[in-house]
Amino acid sequence: MPGEIVRENPARLEEIVGRVPVAGEAEVDRAVRDAEAEQRAWRRLPVDERAGVLREAADAVDALPGAAELLARESGKPLADCAGELRFAAAYLRWIAGQAPAALADRETDDAAGRLVLRHRPYGVVAAVTPWNAPIILALLKVGPALAAGNTVVVKPSPLAPLTIGRVLEAFPAGLVRVVHGGAATGRTLVGHPRVHRIAFTGGSEAGRAIGAAAAQAITPVLLELGGNDPVVLLDDADLTGEAMDRLVMASFATAGQVCMAAKRLYAPRSRLAEVRDAYLAAAERVLVLGDPLDEGTTVGPVISADAADRIRALISGSVERGGTAVELGAVRAELERGHFVRPALVMDVADDAPIVAEEQFGPAVPLLAYDDEDEVVARANAGDLGLGASVWSADEDRAFAFARRFDAGFTFVNTHNRTGMALRAPFGGVKRSGHGREYGVEGLLEYAQPCAIHAPAAFRAGGGGMGAGAYPS
Ligand code: NAD
DSSP states (O other): OOOEEEEEETTEEEEEEEEEEOOOHHHHHHHHHHHHHHHHHHTTSOHHHHHHHHHHHHHHHHTOTTHHHHHHHHHOOOHHHHHHHHHHHHHHHHHHHHHHHHHHSOEEEEETTEEEEEEEEEOSEEEEEOOSSSHHHHHHHHHHHHHHTTOEEEEEOOTTSOHHHHHHGGGSOTTTEEEOOOSHHHHHHHHTOTTEEEEEEESOHHHHHHHHHHHHHHTOOEEEEOOOOOEEEEOTTOOOSHHHHHHHHHHHHGGGGOOTTSOOEEEEEGGGHHHHHHHHHHHHHHHOEEOOTTSTTOOBOOOSOHHHHHHHHHHHHHHHHTTOEEEEOSEEOSOGGGTTOOOOEEEESOOTTSHHHHSOOOSSEEEEEEESSHHHHHHHHHOSSEESEEEEEOSOHHHHHHHHTTSOSSEEEESOOGGGGOOTTSOBOOEETTEESOBSHHHHHHTTEEEEEEEEEGGGGGGOOOSOTTOOOO
């Protein structure tokens, strides 16, 4: 028996939120084989019917009692954020259900070149391996389109937030979606299973590299959504007043900064640096409240673990040791020693090679840096291996859209950043070492169907013999 995962509340370490059994090789094998058996009938259902199942699941997710509170207690995210994530995930399922019939329909052409049918073939069993920071939406971004396209799915959630997603996945008909719990060992067994024909992974670069290597060995296609180190460029005409600044602050500190697309490096024109700093500090006073996720008014909860807290504190103190300054932000309403709380911080006077700038901090601390001209800030924003998101802030939308094209990023927000910028229809994913493949959008649906051609060349239709045997068509 491989044991169990005991999940504690990161805001109140004395509280055990729940337990789940760890799946060993036998349990993973059974889950994959059952999912494979189920897929044979599921793929034959018309796509409209599969879409109907997604809509019912969305309603069931919306009606799930106590889910937001459970998510807050296991992940440390503020209650309102958890409710928002669950609502957004259900809305995504409905959106995919609406898109699937047209996007997955056969495309047929019959013309002078011959007859071509392009059909969308499901892969079979999809393995979905997900992180803890947005455990519901990041799992349903895989489950929804995979099911719509006729696959079945085995999900391996993070051991740091396994409870709510386990309940949410019960909203789907038994058999279509299976859950196996555990850490890296369970994930390795799942992605290496010979009957898995598609892998979708969201998480860190290290695990992504290991999963990519395993997928390459098995020749299994893999979608990788990895980390980011998103730059924010404030142009010289950016709005620094109330609401815009509040949005900028939350872009870095929502989920205590533990979001792949958080605003992770802020670049301001040197001529406006002091003004930006003052506006930022004032906004932080308005919007940042460090507290228990279940308390009304909390906007920043604890980080996920003791290791994460130590790592982020070391990044902040390391910046100060290098001559930087760190200003603590916002109000504190938590008993800080009761959980993994880290005081949000704005870090200044650091160079681009300081770890807090050059690496993904994935926590509640953000550097503010000065730039002198646009070419220079583009080069600095694009330095490094990661290329997930970016944002540009300007009073002139056309100027911002033109500037946005210069980022090495999978997506760029204008005058916002992080989840306030999300749109169900906009494809999401990284460039460079932030991964490959896309989620959201019709592009995120087509990741789960392989285009396969059926073709009768014109020359040989109706018994014709228009070209020589063995010749290329001219
Ligand atoms: P992680 O990589 O530690 O774990 C992610 C998942 O992979 C977990 O379920 C884990 O158990 C599993 N896993 C780890 N090693 C594995 C292996 N060798 N084989 C199979 N499975 C394995 O990530 P995390 O700490 O949960 O999440 C934080 C990271 O995720 C950050 O880098 C963040 O930027 C990234 N992230 C990216 C996106 C995105 O969409 N691009 C979204 C959220 C988080």
